[in-house]
Structure formats: structure tokens, C-alpha cells
Amino acid sequence: MARKVKPPRMRIGKRIKEGEVFKVKVRFEHPSFTGLGQVDTESDPMFNRAIPVSFIRNMLVYYGDELVSRFSMTSAIADNPLFTFKLKAVKEAPVKVVFIDNEGERWETTGDVKFA
Amino acid sequence: MKRIVFIPLAMLLSTTGILAAPTVEQFEIEGLISPASPKALTSELEQRLGVKVVDLNLKNTDSGWPVLSVEFDSAKLSKEEIEQAIAAIQDPAGHKYQVHKGPAVVSAAYTDEEEKAMAALGPDAPDVPALVNPIETSDESVGRGKELYLKYCTTCHGLNGGGNGPAAHGITTFPRQLWAWHNADSSADGYLFWFITNGRNEMPPWGVVLSDDERWDLINYIKTIKVPE
Numbered sequence: 001m002a003r004k005v006k007p008p009r010m011r012i013g014k015r016i017k018e019g020e021v022f023k024v025k026v027r028f029e030h031p032s033f034t035g036l037g038q039v040d041t042e043s044d045p046m047f048n049r050a051i052p053v054s055f056i057r058n059m060l061v062y063y064g065d066e067l068v069s070r071f072s073m074t075s076a077i078a079d080n081p082l083f084t085f086k087l088k089a090v091k092e093a094p095v096k097v098v099f100i101d102n103e104g105e106r107w108e109t110t111g112d113v114k115f116a
Numbered sequence: 117m118k119r120i121v122f123i124p125l126a127m128l129l130s131t132t133g134i135l136a137a138p139t140v141e142q143f144e145i146e147g148l149i150s151p152a153s154p155k156a157l158t159s160e161l162e163q164r165l166g167v168k169v170v171d172l173n174l175k176n177t178d179s180g181w182p183v184l185s186v187e188f189d190s191a192k193l194s195k196e197e198i199e200q201a202i203a204a205i206q207d208p209a210g211h212k213y214q215v216h217k218g219p220a221v222v223s224a225a226y227t228d229e230e231e232k233a234m235a236a237l238g239p240d241a242p243d244v245p246a247l248v249n250p251i252e253t254s255d256e257s258v259g260r261g262k263e264l265y266l267k268y269c270t271t272c273h274g275l276n277g278g279g280n281g282p283a284a285h286g287i288t289t290f291p292r293q294l295w296a297w298h299n300a301d302s303s304a305d306g307y308l309f310w311f312i313t314n315g316r317n318e319m320p321p322w323g324v325v326l327s328d329d330e331r332w333d334l335i336n337y338i339k340t341i342k343v344p345e
Contacts, residue, residue, distance in 0.1 A: 035221075037149035039174055039182075049180040050149040051211075053221060060233050070233045104224030 003054065005030050008099060010111040016089050018115050026083045026097050026109065030056055034075045058100045059083065063113075064093030075102075089113060139190040140170060143202065144181040144216040148174070150209045154182075157213055160205045161186070165193065179220040247306030251332040253339070261337025264330055268322070277341040289317040295343045308335045 008028035016022045037050030059071035068087065087095065092115055098108045148154060158169040167188040174182045186198060199215045206212055226234070251257050266275075274281040277294035284291045297304060312331050313323035322331065 037153075039148050039151055039154055041151050044175070046175050048148065048174045048177075048182050049146075049220070051146055053223075058230050058233070060229065067233055067236055070237045098229065100227060100230055102223050104227060106227065106229075 003031055005107075008097065008107055008109040010095070010097060010109045012095065012111040012113060015116040016113060018089055020089050021086050022089055022113070023084060023086055024061075024095055024097075024111070026059075027080070028056070028083075028099055028107070029080045030099070030101065032056070032075065032077050032079050032081075053102065055102055056081070056099055057102045058098075060098040060100075061085070061087075062096040062098070063087060064091060089115065138168075138187045140185055140187045141195055141198070143184045143186065143199070144177075144179060145172075145184050145202070145213055146181070146216045147207065147211045147213040148182050149211055150207065152208050153211070153213075156208055157184070157202070157205060161198075161201060164205075165198065165201055167193065167198070181216050181220065247309055249302060249305040249309075249332055249335065251329060251336065253336045257333050257336045258340055260330070261333035261335070264326065264334050265337050268325070269334075272319075276344050277338070278344070287318045291319075294338050295341045297338050298340070298342055300339055304339075305332075305335055308338065 006029040008026055011025040011027075013022050032055045033051055033053055034055075035049055035051055035053035036047040038045060038047050039050075040046065053075055055075040055077050056073050059073070060067060061069040061071075069085070071083070083097075092113055094110045094112050096108060096110045098106065100106050145157070148157070154172050154174065158172060161167060162169055165188070167186050170185040170187050172182060172184050177183045184202075188198065202213050202215055265273075270281050271283040272281045272287065272291040273279055273294055274284070274291075279291040279293040281291065297308065300308075309331060311319075312326075312334065313321060315321040326334070
């Protein structure tokens with residue numbers, strides 16, 4: 001099945017002070033399938049494999065060169081997820097978020113942190 | 117005399133390939149996703165190629181993929197032609213079918229970047245269902261569990277496990293209704309133990325308060341909580 005994947009987008013506040021905690025929002029339009037379907041709904045309802053499974057496996061967050069966090073996910077993740085997390089503004093450096101899905105494909109997005 | 121002539125004729129036809137024995141091949145099918153899919157696939161395939169669908173096994177197959185058994189004349193048709201025909205059929209819901217090949221679940225190996233991150237930040241959560249309850253369910257164990265329950269858990273989970281304790285009022289994540297675990301089998305033990313130990317959202321990690329044995333007693337008690345009538 002053809003997947004419609006758009007590159008992820010990131011949003012960071014513009015007025016960040018040093019030492020402050022700020023929010024990062026990342027939106028990624030990636031479909032998520034468990035791969036299961038329920039075909040026989042009457043006699044003995046049970047799931048069978050329907051289509052190949054597809055989901056975001058890992059999300060890695062870098063602040064500057066440092067790896068800050070890893071989000072580990074399963075096929076229960078939503079379609080087109082929106083991730084929000086908080087970081088402490090300790091330096092002026094780009095925030096990079098990397099997505100890797102179960103097929104090993106990789107996407108990334110970055111946003112700059114600049115002190116007001 | 118007539119009968120004697122009849123039998124060699126049938127044998128002759130079968131050996132020359134005109135009346136060849138039908139072959140049965142099995143295909144793993146991708147795309148069976150809606151209740152209308154199986155019928156649409158089998159009737160379309162029979163109409164287009166004139167083959168006979170012997171069986172469509174949706175459940176209890178080895179790989180988990182549905183298996184379609186097709187009976188056809190190997191002199192007229194090949195396996196590849198049937199695969200192409202299956203790929204050309206469209207589901208009423210708009211999905212396309214396909215013959216599945218390769219392993220049941222395709223999952224790429226971890227990339228170098230992921231390996232590095234897992235080494236730096238720790239691997240995934242351990243396999244919790246593997247834990248085994250060392251304390252047998254007995255009246256004593258359940259009694260001890262009940263005491264602990266009334267002391268620590270009732271404020272949120274309520275006296276009868278309904279998730280409606282007095283402190284639940286101010287909590288954004290609703291406390292679980294514990295009667296869901298009534299008579300749960302032993303595979304639930306590891307999950308419950310992990311959950312009680314580590315906590316989640318507003319639930320505190322009881323691993324720092326209760327000992328291992330106390331937590332197992334608590335699990336034995338939780339499994340006796342019934343839905344109030």
C-alpha cells in the first residue's frame with residue numbers, strides 16, 4: 001500500500017530566555033498500521049494479517065550535538081502524531097528531531113533556539 | 117465391450133495432458149481487510165481465470181497471513197499468471213490484493229544511530245509478562261493484600277476497586293477500575309507488578325514504598341476484586 005509521508009515539521013517558541021523551560025512541538029504526517037484486519041465479523045470474530053505493518057519505531061531528540069531523549073513506540077501509535085515535549089534552554093543550539101520507522105527509513109527536522 | 121474401451125480412453129487423455137490432473141497451489145494474500153474482501157476475491161478470481169478456489173483460510177495459518185488454495189490446470193495456467201490476476205483484482209473498498217512473499221513481518225534491523233541512542237539512554241522496557249508470581253494465592257496472602265490495599269490504594273481506586281476513591285476527584289487520568297483484573301490468569305501478573313512498581317501518570321511508583329512480597333500479595337488481592345452487583 002502506498003504511504004503518504006510528508007516531512008516532519010517543528011515549532012519552537014520565539015521568546016526564549018536562558019535557563020527557561022520551553023516547549024517543542026513536532027508534527028509528522030506518517031500513517032500507522034497494525035497490519036491487522038477483521039474480515040470475518042460474524043461466525044468467529046478474530047483478527048488476521050491484512051496489510052504489512054508500518055509505524056514510527058523511534059524518535060530521537062538532539063539538542064546541539066547531545067542526544068537528549070529517545071521515544072520508543074509501537075504499532076499502537078496514532079496516524080499523523082503530534083509530539084510535545086519540554087527542554088531547558090541551556091545553550092543557543094539547534095534542536096534536531098529524528099524519526100525512524102519500522103522499515104528503517106529516516107526523517108529529520110530541526111529548529112533553532114535563540115535567546116531573546 | 118463398450119466398458120473396456122471407455123477406461124483406456126480416459127487413461128490416454130490423462131497421459132497426453134488433455135485431461136491433466138488439477139494442481140492445487142497455496143498463496144498468502146495481502147489486502148483482505150474488510151468483511152466484503154474474501155467473497156470479492158474468490159468470485160472475481162473464479163470468473164476471470166476459470167479456476168476453482170478450494171479454500172480461503174483466514175485464521176490459524178502458520179504465518180498469520182490468510183492462505184488461498186486454488187485448484188487449476190497446470191497445462192493451461194502457471195502460478196505467476198494467477199499471482200498477476202490476484203494483483204489486478206480490486207476490492208469493493210478500493211484496496212488491491214497482492215500475494216505476500218518473504219517473512220511474515222518485515223522489520224528492518226536497527227540503524228547505527230538507533231544502536232548508539234539505545235546504548236546511551238538504555239534499551240526498551242524489559243519483557244514484563246515473563247515475571248512469575250512467587251507467592252501462591254491463599255487466604256493469608258489475599259488477607260495481607262487487602263490490608264495493604266485499604267491502606268495505600270483506596271484513596272484513589274476506591275473501597276471496591278471502582279476507581280472512585282476520594283482523591284480520584286482531582287486527578288486528570290482516571291484511576292483504573294481494578295475489577296477488570298478479576299480472576300485474571302498468571303500472564304497478567306508481570307504487567308501488574310511492573311505497573312505497581314513503576315507507576316504511571318499520577319500513580320506513584322510503589323516500588324519505593326512496598327517490598328516485593330507485599331506487592332505480590334497486593335496482586336493476589338486485586339485478582340479477587342469483583343464487580344459490585
